[in-house]
Each structure stands twice: as C-alpha cells, then as structure tokens.
Amino acid sequence: MIIGCKDDVLPKPASQLRLDYPVAKYASFSNHCPIEFEINEDAVIKEDKNCEFSIHYPKMKATIYLTYKTVNNDIDNLLRDAQNLTYKLHTLKADEIIELPFINKEKRVFGTFYDVTGNAATNSLFYATDSIKHFVTGSVYFYAKPNYDSILPAESYVKNDMQHLMETIKWK
Known part of the structure; x- marks a missing residue:
C-alpha cells in the first residue's frame, strides 16, 4: 500500500470586485431655466427640452433625469404625481423606501428624497419645490438589470x- 501525504484541494474563495470612484468635485450649473444647482464635474449634463435635463455618468452607465x-x-x-411615481412603480420590487424630508427655509426649497433599496428600477428619487412657483423632480436610472x-x-x-444637487437648488 502506498500512502500519499497531500493536502486536500480547496477551491479559492469567491472574490469581490472593488470599485473606487474619485472624490466628487462640484460645479454650479445655470442656464436660461429658473433653477440653479451644483453637479459633479465628472458628469455630463444636457438639456433635453423645456428645462428637462439628463445628467450622464458614462463610466457608471447611469443617468439622473x-x-x-x-x-x-x-x-x-x-406633489401627488411625484409621490405616486415613487410608491406605485417601486413598491413591488423595493425592499424598503425611506423618505428623507428636506427643508431649506433660507432658499425656500422644500422636498423629499426617496432612498429605495432592493431591485427596483431606480434607487433614488426626489422632488423639490418652493410651493408657489417652482417644482423639480429627479430620478436616477442605471443601464443594467436591477x-x-x-x-x-x-x-x-x-x-x-443627487442629494447634493437637491440640497444646492436655488430658484431664479
């Protein structure tokens, strides 16, 4: 009989991809629309029509609308439409929807940021308003299966x- 001294073969543990992103640097954005805000300098913004914007993150395949x-x-x-968009479209796939109220009395910006966890189509949405003249909504989409x-x-x-954008909104 021959006995061998050999260690058992073990599979390598699954590795995780580490994604590091640069520290965000923000720049003010303003055009003919009655709203100003700050966006990440690495993002590409374009006005689609009538003060509708898409902010693209090409490296991440994401867009904020x-x-x-x-x-x-x-x-x-x-307000009802913005809240319905969040709850009607995301309740089935979302694990949790966290509402984060936002109030800036000095700039007259009031709104809610929604943090959606789970395999929903979008994981972040917000609306902001001064309640009298201005209203803006935002949502982020990734070009990948949720x-x-x-x-x-x-x-x-x-x-x-997106939270930084919402917190830096100024009405013209």
Whole structure:
C-alpha cells in the first residue's frame, strides 16, 4: 500500500470586485431655466427640452433625469404625481423606501428624497419645490438589470451626487 501525504484541494474563495470612484468635485450649473444647482464635474449634463435635463455618468452607465415645472395653482397634483411615481412603480420590487424630508427655509426649497433599496428600477428619487412657483423632480436610472448588490457602489456614489444637487437648488 502506498500512502500519499497531500493536502486536500480547496477551491479559492469567491472574490469581490472593488470599485473606487474619485472624490466628487462640484460645479454650479445655470442656464436660461429658473433653477440653479451644483453637479459633479465628472458628469455630463444636457438639456433635453423645456428645462428637462439628463445628467450622464458614462463610466457608471447611469443617468439622473431632472424635470422642472412651473407651479400653476396645481401644487397638490404635482406633489401627488411625484409621490405616486415613487410608491406605485417601486413598491413591488423595493425592499424598503425611506423618505428623507428636506427643508431649506433660507432658499425656500422644500422636498423629499426617496432612498429605495432592493431591485427596483431606480434607487433614488426626489422632488423639490418652493410651493408657489417652482417644482423639480429627479430620478436616477442605471443601464443594467436591477441587481441591487451589484450596482450598490455606483448607486451610492450617484445617490450622494443627487442629494447634493437637491440640497444646492436655488430658484431664479
């Protein structure tokens, strides 16, 4: 009989891809629309039409969509639409929807930021208004199948940019 002295073969543990993103640097954005805000200098912004914007993150395959509307005695409808967009479209796939109220009395910006966890189509949405004249909504979409664990690092980075954008809104 021959006995061999050999260690058992063990598979290598699964590795995780580490995604590092540069520290965000922000620049003020302003054009003919009655709204100003700060965006990440690495993002590419383009006005689509009538004060609708798309802010692209080419390396992450993500886009923030912003829509500005003038309030015409229809603030209740605008608020209802923004809240329905969040809950009707995301309740089935979302694990949790966290509402983060935002109030800046000095700049007259009031709104809510929604942090959606789970395999929803979008993981961050917000609306902001002065309740009288201005209303803006924003949402982020990734050009990938919704898999929350896989996009979490990029989602977190873009979510921080979107919160910064909301917090720096100024009405003209």
